[in-house]
Amino acid sequence: MALFRSPTRAVAAALCCAALLLAGCGPAGDRATGQGRPGDPVVRQLLERRADAVLDRDEKAYLADVTPARRAAERQVFHNLEELPLASWSYRLVSTEGTDPATVRVQLRYRLGGYDSAPVTTDESLLLRADGAGHWRVAGDGDPGGLLWEQGALHVVRGSHSLVLGTGDRAVLAGYATDADQAVPQVRRAWGGKGWTGRVVLEVPSSLRRMGQLLDAPAQTYADVAAVTTGEAGGSGTAPAGRVIVNPEAFAGLSAFGRQVVLTHETTHVATRAATTSRTPLWLSEGFADWVAYRDSGRPAASLAPELRRDVIASGPPGHLPADAGFAPGAPGQAQAYEGAWLACRLIADTWGADRLVALYRSGADPHGTLGIGEDALTARWRAYVKGELG
Incomplete structure (x- = not known):
């Protein structure tokens, strides 16, 4: 996110x-x-x-x-x-x-x-x-x-590709650095090194309440969110590295696979910051981040998209690609929006290749210019792909 x-x-x-x-x-x-x-x-x-x-x-x-x-x-x-x-x-x-x-x-x-x-x-x-x-x-x-270094004694852990800032136990923070150090090479392999430093900064407050203070938002908005990425977006090439803000309460309940997925997803947002503009639909930015995170998992679509699969079995595939509003915290069908976005990016990588998926992102989401088909045709292919993978 x-x-x-x-x-x-x-x-x-x-x-x-x-x-x-x-x-x-x-x-x-x-x-x-x-x-x-x-x-x-x-x-x-x-x-x-x-x-x-x-x-x-x-x-x-x-x-x-x-x-x-x-x-x-x-x-x-x-x-x-x-x-x-x-x-x-x-x-x-x-x-x-x-x-x-x-x-x-x-x-x-x-x-x-x-x-x-x-x-x-x-x-x-x-x-x-x-x-x-x-x-x-x-x-x-x-x-x-409102600033992490105002929330108590700060500990800093330096990883090979990461910097973890937190107010909790140093050993726990070292675990975040280990996970982040695995995420960065995955993102580099998928996205390349253009537009970011190849490193990620994590901020780990002591609680969900403290996370809310950092984000200047009601804490309960992020109760079920393990981490978010903040930063300035824009295609200028000078956008700074984002900060991955961790919800320690939600993160603690994740499996090792879940932790790795979350940090790879958020690190992808950091890497793509400079290429993300107002023209980039959320189905592409969020779907691409999940595609990078799941790329080497070897897990079938049905296990990674259970909520969308239930809907497809009940009433068929969605009629359109996920709208931006569907990704908002607490939005009805949020899980289905993420799962559908991931499958859209997976379809593009499977059909046209990973390089073309990256080119689509960098182009500002122009499917006609990048893939040779318009958005309606892409949507039709996606609906068929979703039905084939989850139906």
Whole structure:
């Protein structure tokens, strides 16, 4: 399952931008403006100082602009950020609202070296308070727990092709890295190396509730979802690597085969990010991800598409390829939509070859130009294929 957002809400953290502070510069530098809220120059300089502190691993500088009451929480955040292979970290000020405390809304951009081909972008907000001397300091987070490194002590496990970030047991996180390391070569073999780094980043919160905070959505929306992929989609070739966000509660109930399928599916979404556009139907993006995940399983269609098989036996194959709405969490017939999408991609690979299936995806889902038939003819072939495999 993929969640494409711009900017993505899946990952981010403390603060930043790019640097400049004139020490002891007086009111224009780091004092309140006297108008009830900090002026933009004051806020920008505060963000710049904290950005420098993150990149320089300078805890003292990082905590200098934090209120005493907030210091313990920010110290943990700083130690968590020290664990990350940060290649860049910057902020753009969006707005400042309110008086004391003032809410500062910013856009965070950061890149993990070796994993992100371009910076990940996310929205963030901070609460600022003025102290007795008129200096504005960070007093809180406008979205507490919305970033993984704000959810407790962070552990980082590096695999051969993966980076796993989590707040739980390190040994459990190592298991995720092992599964992800098996998924990446499968995806590379199917998709190739164009448009992604050949690595995947997993975020593993401690609970479903914490997952909901990361996704800025009601947790129960994802109660039956083992993992989702977030990130920016678009054919520019500069889309960053997505983040695979794991639901530890659902994931724990999967078999070894199920775990491998989930992580291969989600890693496929990461790999195809740059080629996924608004023209890409979900039957192709979700079906392709399942095709990659099931490709070497050796399991028959009837065992991998039980819900659709039951419908086909009862009333025949569906009349059309799965619509986008059918893939939404909790949608009626969601399982049938995924199973039908997988069989559509399997049909294309079986009939025209795996390379043509990849070409169809990269072309923006143009069956006439890629397969030599129109969508109606493809649908008719798919219906016959579904009946033959499941009827």
